[in-house]
Amino acid sequence: MTMVLSQLAPQYYTKEELEKIEKIKQNLYKVEGEKVDNKTKYFSSDDCCTSYEERRVKSKILKNSVLKKHAKQIQPLPPPELPIHLKNLINVLDGRDIKYVMCKTLFNSDLSEYNNRLSMPLSQIKSDFLTEIEKATLNTKDQQDKPVGLEVIVLDPNHKEFAMSLKKWNMNTTSVYNIVQNWTLILKENKFKEKQKVNIWSFRVNNKLHILLDTYVAPEIEENGELNENNERIIEEENDEDC
Incomplete structure (x- = not known):
């Protein structure tokens, strides 16, 4: 006072x-x-x-x-360099238009034979690896109101080829690309583990889309990928509900 x-x-x-x-x-x-x-x-x-x-x-x-x-x-890291053994493989196949897609963290839902799919959240995709026609195809649905698939060739870490299908799921919060059909065959051929990280690349042979899985992930890419695990886990749970 x-x-x-x-x-x-x-x-x-x-x-x-x-x-x-x-x-x-x-x-x-x-x-x-x-x-x-x-x-x-x-x-x-x-x-x-x-x-x-x-x-x-x-x-x-x-x-x-x-x-x-x-x-x-904490800016996003630039795409990693293509390992020499993958470069040689793609050259042998006469592959073109090589692009880095994403660093994928494997969850139980990806390793489930019941789900039979590998998910790739669009929010984690690092490059525009699809053509406009392919994008339009993935945005259409069949007569049963189910997503139309895009035929792709998937190469596992042992470089074995599998004929599979790429589909797009639109969910409440985001969208996901799912690699389906014959994914269980890749699981049986490879000993993937939960939380294992896999680099995913794309390339084309005679304009045919190929997806390449590589289990070698550089330490800096692996560390950066851990920042997205929580968000990706939420997307995985929502993806399981919609499938």
Whole structure:
């Protein structure tokens, strides 16, 4: 109350009393604020006179700027280089138009013979590996209102070829490409494990789409792929419900 009166009616106080009140006010308002770059920042008396809402807005702006700076530091990694053994394989097949599709984390739903499919969430796809005609085909449905499939050749990590079908599922929150038909045969030929990561590549032989699975994943790609596991797991659960 004394500090308020000294501001509203200073004529009732002597110069010495006003100086004492000012010192008390300075000590009272010297409160510890946010820590920025490991340095403690203190509010002045003017800062403390600002409203709580103003300080809250300033704090929010500072927090957002830090988050944006952090986001810039975790930019998506560029596509990995095609391993030499895969390059040689594709050359032997006279393959063209090689593209990196995604780093896929295998979940139980991908390893289930009952599901008989490998899912590739569109949100994780790294390149535009389909033609416009192929995209249009995947966006159509048959007379039973089921997604129309696109014939593809899938090469497993042992480079064995399987005739399969690529389909698109549109769900509530996202869309997924599913590789179906004969996926159980690939599971039997390979000892995939849950949470194992697989690089998926695409190429074309006489314009025919081929999908190539490779179990070698560079450490930096594997680490970056772990950031997407939670989102991908949610998509997997929704995909199982729709299938």
